[in-house]
Amino acid sequence: MLFDELLIAIMKAVNRERTISSPFHLIKGKKSGQTIQDIGYYGLYPYFAVMPRLEKRFYDQVVEGLFARGLLQKNEDVIDLTDLALTSQTPKTQLDGWKYRGNEQLFLNRLSLIVQTFSHISQKVNVFDPVVNTEEIQLWVKAYLRKSNFRDRAATAAFKTQLMDSLEEAPVTERHKMILMQRLSGLGSSGLTWEQIAASHGMTPLDVQLFTVETLHAWMQIIEQNRYPLLSMLMEGVIQQSALTESAQRTEKLFARGFALHQIAELRQLKTSTIEDHFVELAMNDPYFDYSSFLSEELYQAIVAVSRKQQTKRLRDIKEKVPEASYFQIRLALAIR
Amino acid sequence: MELEKLLYSTYGFSSFRPGQREVIEEVLKGNNVIALLPTGMGKSMCYQLPAHLLPGSVLIVSPLLSLMQDQVAQLKKMGEKSVVAINSFLKPEDKEKIWSTLGNYRFIFISPEMLVQPFVKKQLQRISISLLVADEAHCISQWGFDFRPDYLRIAEIMPLLNYPQVLALTATATSKVTNEIKKYLNISNPFIYTHPMDRKNLVYDVKRFEDQKEKIGWLKKFVDHCEGPGIVYAGTRKKAEQLALDLTNSGLSASFYHGGMDHQDRIFVQQQFQNGELDWVCSTNAFGMGVHIPNIRHVIHFQLPTSVEGYVQEVGRAGRDGKAALATLLYAEGDEGLLESLVMDELPTVREIREVYANRTEPERLVEQGIVRETALRVIAYWQSRLPLEGTLLQIEELQKEKIKQAEKIRKLVTIDGCIRQYISECFDQHLLDKPENCCVNDGIDYSVFKKRVKKAVKVVPASWKDRLDALLPS
Ligand SMILES: [Zn+2]
Numbered sequence: 001m002l003f004d005e006l007l008i009a010i011m012k013a014v015n016r017e018r019t020i021s022s023p024f025h026l027i028k029g030k031k032s033g034q035t036i037q038d039i040g041y042y043g044l045y046p047y048f049a050v051m052p053r054l055e056k057r058f059y060d061q062v063v064e065g066l067f068a069r070g071l072l073q074k075n076e077d078v079i080d081l082t083d084l085a086l087t088s089q090t091p092k093t094q095l096d097g098w099k100y101r102g103n104e105q106l107f108l109n110r111l112s113l114i115v116q117t118f119s120h121i122s123q124k125v126n127v128f129d130p131v132v133n134t135e136e137i138q139l140w141v142k143a144y145l146r147k148s149n150f151r152d153r154a155a156t157a158a159f160k161t162q163l164m165d166s167l168e169e170a171p172v173t174e175r176h177k178m179i180l181m182q183r184l185s186g187l188g189s190s191g192l193t194w195e196q197i198a199a200s201h202g203m204t205p206l207d208v209q210l211f212t213v214e215t216l217h218a219w220m221q222i223i224e225q226n227r228y229p230l231l232s233m234l235m236e237g238v239i240q241q242s243a244l245t246e247s248a249q250r251t252e253k254l255f256a257r258g259f260a261l262h263q264i265a266e267l268r269q270l271k272t273s274t275i276e277d278h279f280v281e282l283a284m285n286d287p288y289f290d291y292s293s294f295l296s297e298e299l300y301q302a303i304v305a306v307s308r309k310q311q312t313k314r315l316r317d318i319k320e321k322v323p324e325a326s327y328f329q330i331r332l333a334l335a336i337r
Numbered sequence: 338m339e340l341e342k343l344l345y346s347t348y349g350f351s352s353f354r355p356g357q358r359e360v361i362e363e364v365l366k367g368n369n370v371i372a373l374l375p376t377g378m379g380k381s382m383c384y385q386l387p388a389h390l391l392p393g394s395v396l397i398v399s400p401l402l403s404l405m406q407d408q409v410a411q412l413k414k415m416g417e418k419s420v421v422a423i424n425s426f427l428k429p430e431d432k433e434k435i436w437s438t439l440g441n442y443r444f445i446f447i448s449p450e451m452l453v454q455p456f457v458k459k460q461l462q463r464i465s466i467s468l469l470v471a472d473e474a475h476c477i478s479q480w481g482f483d484f485r486p487d488y489l490r491i492a493e494i495m496p497l498l499n500y501p502q503v504l505a506l507t508a509t510a511t512s513k514v515t516n517e518i519k520k521y522l523n524i525s526n527p528f529i530y531t532h533p534m535d536r537k538n539l540v541y542d543v544k545r546f547e548d549q550k551e552k553i554g555w556l557k558k559f560v561d562h563c564e565g566p567g568i569v570y571a572g573t574r575k576k577a578e579q580l581a582l583d584l585t586n587s588g589l590s591a592s593f594y595h596g597g598m599d600h601q602d603r604i605f606v607q608q609q610f611q612n613g614e615l616d617w618v619c620s621t622n623a624f625g626m627g628v629h630i631p632n633i634r635h636v637i638h639f640q641l642p643t644s645v646e647g648y649v650q651e652v653g654r655a656g657r658d659g660k661a662a663l664a665t666l667l668y669a670e671g672d673e674g675l676l677e678s679l680v681m682d683e684l685p686t687v688r689e690i691r692e693v694y695a696n697r698t699e700p701e702r703l704v705e706q707g708i709v710r711e712t713a714l715r716v717i718a719y720w721q722s723r724l725p726l727e728g729t730l731l732q733i734e735e736l737q738k739e740k741i742k743q744a745e746k747i748r749k750l751v752t753i754d755g756c757i758r759q760y761i762s763e764c765f766d767q768h769l770l771d772k773p774e775n776c777c778v779n780d781g782i783d784y785s786v787f788k789k790r791v792k793k794a795v796k797v798v799p800a801s802w803k804d805r806l807d808a809l810l811p812s
Binding site for chain 1: 406410414422428431585592593598599601602604605606608609611612614798799801802803805806808809810811812
């Protein structure tokens with residue numbers, strides 16, 4: 001998936017209902033109530049946090065490009081796609097951002113340092129500058145290598161075989177895999193910068209970055225099946241057990257112990273609106289979420305009915321028809337599964 | 338003789354580099370020392386070896402995170418295991434472990450902002466510190482080209498640690514800066530070791546052009562003829578990127594480097610350059626620290642640097658192998674304009690100062706909103722805690738004057754008829770004793786010592802991902 005295809009895919013889902021900067025927050029993985037709940041409303045799970053370090057100026061440039069190519073039309077408030085964009089095919093993607101949450105970087109960092117070490121040691125070079133200099137990763141990789149008897153040439157061969165076979169299975173293009181390999185370093189072949197990789201494929205830096213994430217997601221799906229034990233170990237801590245953000249988890253615990261919304265806000269010294277965001281997140285993730293203390297059954301039905309009938313998820317539009325509901329109640333009702 | 342033995346048994350070097358022995362001996366005598374050693378002369382050995390003889394830990398204050406990481410990596414590469422780095426990126430669980438065993442570390446690296454945190458202070462008071470090292474000590478001086486306000490905080494911790502013995506290290510310092518180091522670190526009668534600034538194997542060249550177009554034309558031709566590796570310093574990130582593109586398009590192996598790049602990308606460029614996969618790096622002044630390449634043959638300044646100190650540090654990255662290296666400064670009519678804006682860019686503006694003083698509670702928001710630059714905020718915040726608005730405005734005005742003076746010195750460097758080597762030495766209050774044969778453009782340069790570029794065979798680029806994997810992990 002190319003970067004502008006990613007934008008169009010997201011924009012199609014939220015067309016005329018969200019602002020032009022909302023896809024940016026989603027791609028960066030912003031943990032705000034709005035972004036999290038939109039993922040549920042619009043089914044944007046694959047795209048969450050796929051590029052956590054995306055810079056706004058680059059995003060803006062691509063958006064400008066969409067206008068210039070007639071895919072977007074001017075609208076002061078919301079995203080407004082042209083027919084050209086709306087009828088375009090959304091390519092299939094292997095992205096699974098909601099599951100990996102940007103943690104593919106952890107996997108890649110470990111992999112980079114392991115490959116670099118094997119590359120040097122197997123060619124009898126014992127001193128080199130590590131390509132990853134975070135202490136945490138270095139310690140992890142050291143422990144991993146110690147377990148795998150890494151000075152033995154057979155260890156390198158075994159690792160390489162499992163890497164090759166598992167990546168072979170990943171359902172992405174050869175180019176995807178090449179780009180990922182270009183990010184790895186070894187003796188005499190340093191890793192390449194995004195610019196350099198982009199130039200070698202005639203693509204943009206953003207495109208090759210997205211390709212890399214897509215490859216990693218596809219590949220990690222294969223590795224998770226546990227048929228390649230030497231790589232399965234690299235998955236340690238990559239997938240978060242709970243789908244909730246950490247802060248929402250804390251709110252969930254307090255709620256389970258019987259505290260009310262305003263009490264939780266007081267206890268945690270957070271704004272009420274933040275705690276509200278957490279409940280929306282809880283409702284989104286937990287099919288058995290008990291909303292009775294926030295929302296009557298009638299009000300819930302009324303909100304859902306309006307949303308369906310008007311085909312909208314814009315809070316303001318719904319509020320107009322159901323004025324007795326608060327914005328929080330509307331958001332909650334829309335989030336409930 | 339004993340010291341040499343220790344040097345050999347610990348690090349495998351059979352002799353000291355110039356200056357190291359003098360400094361180490363004074364440190365071991367218990368004296369405070371200020372050592373001015375040019376870059377690439379193995380400054381860190383000055384505390385590394387004493388650390389093996391002193392009873393307590395050596396505390397190294399390092400002004401830049403990237404520099405700290407690099408030093409830790411270098412020490413580990415030399416086989417030192419008892420090393421810890423304390424900076425704001427530490428995780429809580431790691432911190433606990435470090436605090437409980439802090440006194441056991443031989444080398445403790447710390448950033449200035451961590452140094453003054455109450456909890457950290459307490460921990461440091463608890464252990465025995467034999468030597469406090471102020472690395473890149475010129476950063477303490479507000480007159481220096483690289484002033485970091487946070488660095489002044491070392492002064493605050495000195496009494497708490499009972500005025501430990503101090504070793505201040507720097508590559509470039511005028512006597513004005515040396516005096517400030519003495520003052521802030523509270524060391525009255527230090528032993529000062531000054532290594533001659535002058536590097537005999539560096540040849541200074543200046544090229545003048547009518548306009549920018551002529552300049553870029555010359556650069557392309559030059560790098561096409563001359564054998565690298567080399568660094569081209571540009572004034573801005575954008576210029577660095579553009580120059581790299583120009584060189585790449587003329588078929589050279591070049592890339593850019595600046596502080597705005599992805600962290601991993603920066604490491605890749607450094608390693609490519611280090612491994613000889615890249616001949617030219619076009620960069621801002623962010624490139625250099627932590628680059629350990631002995632055979633850089635050329636340093637070209639595409640734009641005027643903002644101070645002679647900065648210039649000397651940058652050209653000092655060339656020719657560390659002792660062989661001839663060429664420093665070329667390019668100047669075109671009108672470059673002063675850019676120089677002026679670059680110089681002013683380094684300082685907070687009056688508007689920024691007023692904004693920060695008006696928004697005492699949440700100055701970070703001003704950075705987020707793009708009203709105040711982050712670098713400016715750091716400087717203002719420091720003075721804000723000490724001075725009223727008028728005082729800070731005055732302070733910055735003084736700094737501005739100083740910066741303009743420094744810029745004038747650079748301007749003079751491109752216009753003088755006399756020896757450039759001599760001029761640079763004078764800027765550091767040093768007396769040049771003798772000049773090498775190949776000295777500078779005004780004394781005449783023998784270019785024949787610099788090798789012509791040999792067109793290398795084009796490196797085979799792996800065609801598929803499996804080929805690339807085979808190159809990384811050959812069977
Ligand atoms: Zn001369």
